[in-house]
Amino acid sequence: EAVFQWVVRWWEAGTRPEAELLAVMKHVRFAIMDASFVQVIVRAWPALDSKEGRDVIVLSLLDAKLALRRWGFGAHLVYVLGGSFGNEAGEELSTVDVYDPRTNAWKQVASMPITRYQHAGVALDGKxxxxGGYGVDILSSMDMYDPQSDSWHLLADMAYGRAVFAAAAAGGKIYVTGGADDNYGSMEMxxxxxxxLGAWAAVASMSVGR
Structure with missing residues (x-):
């Protein structure tokens, strides 16, 4: 983040051709930045609001993603996210416990920003x-945990609140399927x-809700 902010100050201090900025930006490692910083600060900077500017960001992230797939990412750990320890209001959890099979031990890491139960969890590229799930009401929100900084970040909401649904990572994306809506009806979406892109998109619905 500090390198990017230095480049911003350098660029805004004078008048230079866009090609010079893009040449410098190719050496900025966006993939190791906090995801919320990229979404809120980097993508909002007008100097990169062109096809060429956006391509620099995307290519940097793609290169890092390919490296992660080649070399793997960290230890194989088991994460338990939230849930509920009873059936009464106030018994929902936001805590996160992590099991390490190598040491046969559990530890707690940063709690989720909100309580969730009957939700889904997915691991993708080290995050x-x-x-979704239930909090006070049915949830459409999604939070991302970064093990490197032990912190959570709110990302884009799903189009629909849903609980007791399935979620999986495939092809570098996260897919959510079916579940129950806020009227306890089965969803096919x-x-x-x-x-x-930091965004959700609808894909083909299932043949029936489930």
């Missing part, structure tokens, strides 16, 4: 995502989240 943990908690989606399917959505896909693209971390590079």
């Amino acid at each position: 943990i995502y908690a989606l 399917v959505e896909a989240f693209d971390p590079l």
Whole structure:
């Protein structure tokens, strides 16, 4: 983040051709930045609001994603996110416990920003995502956990609140399928989240709600 902010100050201090900015930006490692910083600060900077500017960001993230797939990412850990320890109001959890099979031990890490139960969790490219479920009401929100900084970040909401649904990572995206809506009806709608774009998109629905 500090390198990007330095480049911003350098660029805004004078008048230079866009090609010079893009040449410098190719050496900025966007993939190791906090995801919320990229979404809120980097993508909002007008100097990169062109096809060429956006391509620099996307290509940097793609290169890092390919490296992660080649080399793997960290230890194989088991994350338990939220849930409920009873049937009464106030018994929902936001805590996160992590099990390490190598040491046969559990530890607590940063709690989710909100309580969730009957939700879904997905791991993708070294990050943990908690989606939907129930809090006070049915949830459409998604939070991302970064193990490197032990912190959670709110990302884009799904189009629909849903609980007791399935979620999976495939092809660099997160897919959510079916589940129960706020009237406890079965849903057939399917959505896909693209971390590079920071956005959800509808994909083909299932034949029936489930």
